[in-house]
Amino acid sequence: MLRAKSSKALLVSDAVYLSGMPPGEYETHIGGNVVLTPEGRLHLARKPELLAGSAMMLADAVWRLAQSGQCAFPEAWDMASIRxxxxxxxxxxxxxxxxxxxxxxxxxxxxGCLRIVETVKGGRSVYQGDC
Structure with a gap:
């Protein structure tokens, strides 16, 4: 996909509110009971073959893409921000x-992952992560 799309490739996430939670079984307001595995896969509890959304934060996706060797970190970051x-x-x-x-x-x-410490927009801090 990256070779085909080249500079038009985008990296986005539709992470649900369970992102960053520990593995386990949860009840959601939409899908009922879901399971978040230690590998980060989120699926329906009664039908493990059906995904229940994404639990990967965008910063983690950037890091994983860069670590895969398919592109360098600056390109992965641009795919998730500028593009x-x-x-x-x-x-x-x-x-x-x-x-x-x-x-x-x-x-x-x-x-082995990225943590967003702070985001600054127009010279003003708009986000600071918890330590």
């Missing part, structure tokens, strides 16, 4: 301008 914004007409043109307010995401590699 979807461009596809929705929300991305401002690239380019550094002296005096411009910063937009960035501070990441930390921890236990």
């Amino acid at each position: 979807p914004a461009e596809a929705m007409g929300q991305a401002e043109p690239y380019g550094l301008k002296r005096g411009a307010q910063a937009d960035f995401v501070l990441l930390e590699k921890r236990k």
Whole structure:
């Protein structure tokens, strides 16, 4: 897929509210009883062959894609940030301008995954992760 789509490939997530929860059985307001496996697979409790949504956070998907060797981390990050914004007409043109307010995401590699420490938009902190 990456070879076919090239610079038009996007990385998105439809992660449900169980993302980041420990493995186990949960009751949801939509699907009833579901099971979140230690591998991160979310399926219906009575029909394990049927998925019940995604439990992978987008930062984890970026990390996994980069670790797979199919692309470098900067390209995986762009697939999950700049490219979807461009596809929705929300991305401002690239380019550094002296005096411009910063937009960035501070990441930390921890236990084989990425953790979002802080997100800054227009020079203002809009998200800070819990430690």
